[in-house]
Every structure is written in structure tokens, then in C-alpha cells.
Amino acid sequence: xxxxxxxxxxSPGPGVDQTELATLLRRADAAGIERxxxxxxxxxxxxxxxxxxxxxxxxxxxxxxxxxxxxxWGLCYVNPRHGxxxxxxxxRCVRDGPLCGIKLWVAARAGDxxxxxxxxxxxxxxxxVLQHAWDHTPGSPPDQSRSSDVAELAARFPDLRIQMAHMNxxxxxxxxxVAGFAxxxxxxxxxQPLAGTLEYALExxxxxxxxxxxxxxxxxxxxxxxxxxxxxxxESVRRALLHDNALALWGKRGxxxx
Numbered sequence: 001x002x003x004x005x006x007x008x009x010x011s012p013g014p015g016v017d018q019t020e021l022a023t024l025l026r027r028a029d030a031a032g033i034e035r036x037x038x039x040x041x042x043x044x045x046x047x048x049x050x051x052x053x054x055x056x057x058x059x060x061x062x063x064x065x066x067x068x069x070x071x072x073w074g075l076c077y078v079n080p081r082h083g084x085x086x087x088x089x090x091x092r093c094v095r096d097g098p099l100c101g102i103k104l105w106v107a108a109r110a111g112d113x114x115x116x117x118x119x120x121x122x123x124x125x126x127x128x129v130l131q132h133a134w135d136h137t138p139g140s141p142p143d144q145s146r147s148s149d150v151a152e153l154a155a156r157f158p159d160l161r162i163q164m165a166h167m168n169x170x171x172x173x174x175x176x177x178v179a180g181f182a183x184x185x186x187x188x189x190x191x192q193p194l195a196g197t198l199e200y201a202l203e204x205x206x207x208x209x210x211x212x213x214x215x216x217x218x219x220x221x222x223x224x225x226x227x228x229x230x231x232x233x234x235e236s237v238r239r240a241l242l243h244d245n246a247l248a249l250w251g252k253r254g255x256x257x258x
Contacts, residue, residue: 002225003035003246004028006130006165006189006213012044013060021064024216025071031221037213037250038064039103039130040077047106047141049079051089058093065098073250075103075130080115090121100250101127110145111152119157128161128249134169134190147174154181163211163249166190172200179204185249187213188224188241198231207237211245 009024011017028036040061045053054077061074076093078086093099102122108114110131122129131153133145147170154162162184167175169190178184186201186209201210214224225242232238 001035002031002033002242003037003212003251004033004214004216004221004224005037005163005211005246005250006039006187007036007216008039008043008218009041009060009064010043010217011041011060013041013056013058014063016060016063016067021068025068027216027221028071031225033221033225034071035246036072037100037130037246038072038074040075042077042103042105047143048081049107051079051082051085054079054082054086054089058089058099062093062097062099069098074099075101077103077105078118079107080104080112080118081108083114083117087117087121090118090125094125094127102129104129104145105132106141106144108143109149111149112143115153116156119153119160122161123157123159128163130163130165130187132166133164133174134166135171135174136169146170147177150184151177151181154178154184158183161185161249163187163213165213166215167201167210168194168197171197175201175204182209185209185211185245187211188228189213189215189219191219198228202232202237207240208245210241211249212242 011020038061040057057077065072065074076090076099078089133147133150135146150164164186166189167186214221
């Protein structure tokens with residue numbers, strides 16, 4: 001069983017585009033992926049979404065999870081700049097709803113103290129955060145997190161479990177930046193696979209802190225699965241990357257809510 005811990009829908013909420021969902025599941029089936037973690041249609045309401053925009057994303061994710069509970073887990077997307085309203089949205093979607101964690105994109109840098117309300121709520125609920133990160137793209141959004149921002153958040157909240165997105169977006173430098181933080185996992189998403197990056201991540205973080213994530217529909221499932229199989233020969237390490245680590249990070253809460 002493969003778990004993809006970084007997947008998006010990309011149509012406007014709050015309803016589910018049934019054609020899009022069917023295509024997602026069909027392509028996942030073709031790649032041998034049985035469980036997907038939805039991080040929401042985050043690009044739809046813009047980089048600094050309103051409370052209404054956030055709610056539409058989350059309503060869509062919750063509807064999809066309720067429709068396909070055996071295949072989908074889902075994350076609650078929030079804009080940390082909404083403060084108490086962000087906390088209330090997390091409680092609505094995670095504590096009182098079917099979602100199993102939190103998604104942060106580019107509304108605020110992870111190192112900014114404005115994110116603390118989200119971190120505190122995640123720790124309170126015992127759930128993890130999937131944090132977008134990208135280190136080396138000119139013209140990036142001003143509030144996009146780098147690996148150094150993720151490290152700052154991890155240092156402030158050692159009990160907060162963080163999945164830092166985009167191994168291939170932070171590169172070797174980013175992997176080194178978070179290597180000393182045991183509460184940070186890194187996913188395999190980010191651009192096309194780069195030769196040697198996953199091997200380096202295994203060396204620096206070990207096989208227990210790497211989570212398979214495709215970032216579909218930005219990247220194709222098959223390409224990302226093949227990159228793991230090509231880079232990792234040890235079957236027990238493959239299983240950790242493709243299944244066990246995601247199950248440990250997200251599965252307990254996801255299974256309870258499903």
C-alpha cells in the first residue's frame with residue numbers, strides 16, 4: 001500500500017468536482033496508490049485568502065473525504081493571519097470534522113510569530129502540519145517559507161510535528177537546515193525528481209523522517225513513485241517512505257476521523 005501525503009484538488013470550492021475526483025482516483029490506482037492526503041485547492045482563493053475563501057477550500061476537502069473515506073484523508077487549510085478565526089476554522093474542520101491535520105501555504109512565513117496560534121492549536125489537538133517550503137526560486141511570493149523558517153517554527157514548538165513540503169524545492173541546503181530537528185519530516189514533492197536528492201535526504205535525515213508526496217496535479221503520481229523505487233533498493237526503506245512514515249504521521253487521526 002502506498003500513501004501519498006501531499007495531493008491537491010484544483011477546482012473552486014465548496015463543492016467537489018466529481019470529474020476531477022474520479023480522475024484523481026483513477027490515476028492514483030494506476031500508480032498503485034491506495035490512500036491520498038488532500039491538502040486542499042489552496043491556489044483557488046489566492047495567496048492571502050479571506051476567511052470565506054479558506055472555508056470554501058475546507059468545505060470541498062471535507063466533502064471529498066466524506067465521499068471517499070477509504071481512500072482520502074484531508075487537511076484543514078488556514079491563513080494564520082486570521083488569528084483566532086484560523087483557530088476556530090481548525091476546530092471546525094479537525095476537532096469537530098473529518099480532517100486529520102493542518103495545511104499552511106504562503107500567507108505567512110512559518111518563522112513568523114503570527115503562525116503560533118496555528119502551532120498551538122495543532123499541538124493541543126495532537127495533529128501535524130504540512131508546511132509549504134521552497135528555497136531557491138527568484139520572484140517567490142513574499143510570505144513563502146524557506147527551510148530556515150520551518151526550522152524556526154520547529155525550534156519554537158518542539159512538540160509540533162511538521163511535514164516540510166518539497167524536498168526538491170529546498171535542496172541539499174534545506175535538508176541540512178532541518179536535519180537537527182527531530183520534529184520535522186520532509187516530503188518527496190517539489191519539481192521533477194533530481195538525481196541524488198533522495199539519497200542525500202536518507203543520509204542526512206534517515207529513513208524515518210521522509211514521507212512520500214507527489215504534489216499532484218502539479219506532478220504525476222507515476223513519476224514520483226518511480227523516483228523512489230529507482231533511488232531506494234532496500235525494501236524496508238521503500239516501505240517506510242511509501243507507507244509507514246505517512247501512516248505514523250497522519251494515520252492515527254485520519255483513521256479515527258474516517
